[in-house]
Amino acid sequence: MLPMSFNLKTILYYGAAFAGLILFIKWLQWKLVISGHSMEVFVGLIALVFTVLGIWVARQILRPKVETVIVEKVVPAAENSRPIDxxxxxxxxxxxxxxxxxxxxxxxxxxxxxxxxxxxxxxxxxxxxxxxxxxxxxxxxxxxxxxxxxxxxx
CATH class of the missing domain: 1.10.10.10 (Winged helix-like DNA-binding domain superfamily/Winged helix DNA-binding domain)
Incomplete structure (x- = not known):
């Protein structure tokens, strides 16, 4: 089951991004750019995509959910306190x-x-x-x- 923070729009966005990535790789194969170094280029592109995706996910997860507010307050001394001799x-x-x-x-x-x-x-x-x-x-x-x-x- 997916976490509640993933909605349908996010899932469709990732699906479209991966479909675009696959189309781009197929286009590169068709243009014979990958033919000489097919495995190295393919692995490098996949590694680059997953690195960028990992950085984005980490930033989403590590983003602070709560803002810390420090309030300074003057607290008066108790009325019955006496100064030290x-x-x-x-x-x-x-x-x-x-x-x-x-x-x-x-x-x-x-x-x-x-x-x-x-x-x-x-x-x-x-x-x-x-x-x-x-x-x-x-x-x-x-x-x-x-x-x-x-x-x-x-």
Missing amino acids: ERTLKTFDLSSREYEVLQLLCQGFSNAEISEKLFISISTVKTHASNLFVKMDVKSRAKALDKAKRLRIV
């Missing part, structure tokens, strides 16, 4: 990776999820969290999150 953050002397772990902890991610997001092992996440707790002088994750939010460092 950079001065307080510097007093804790957190590394950039420890700060990333702290931000993800505040967003509620588990150690396994943080390791996937940051492409590090779970033990490395635990090490960063442990270093955070020492630098922030807290004993648990909940207290670290509470202190970070209270001091506005996340």
Whole structure:
């Protein structure tokens, strides 16, 4: 069964094109152009026709069906978001990776999820969290999150 994109008009067009090709080849034979190098010329003409046809079909198939539109939109910050207190953050002397772990902890991610997001092992996440707790002088994750939010460092 033919794909739906081929309609009767297209089929008739190709039929007429191939009929014209056959008539042209017969005319060349009649004029004795092909007689000396009959096989080479015949194969060359057929190869040329199928090359052109293949290029045309490939362009039809590869033509994009959907146009991609990119829309840029300004998204305002949440009203309840507070600016980060950079001065307080510097007093804790957190590394950039420890700060990333702290931000993800505040967003509620588990150690396994943080390791996937940051492409590090779970033990490395635990090490960063442990270093955070020492630098922030807290004993648990909940207290670290509470202190970070209270001091506005996340």
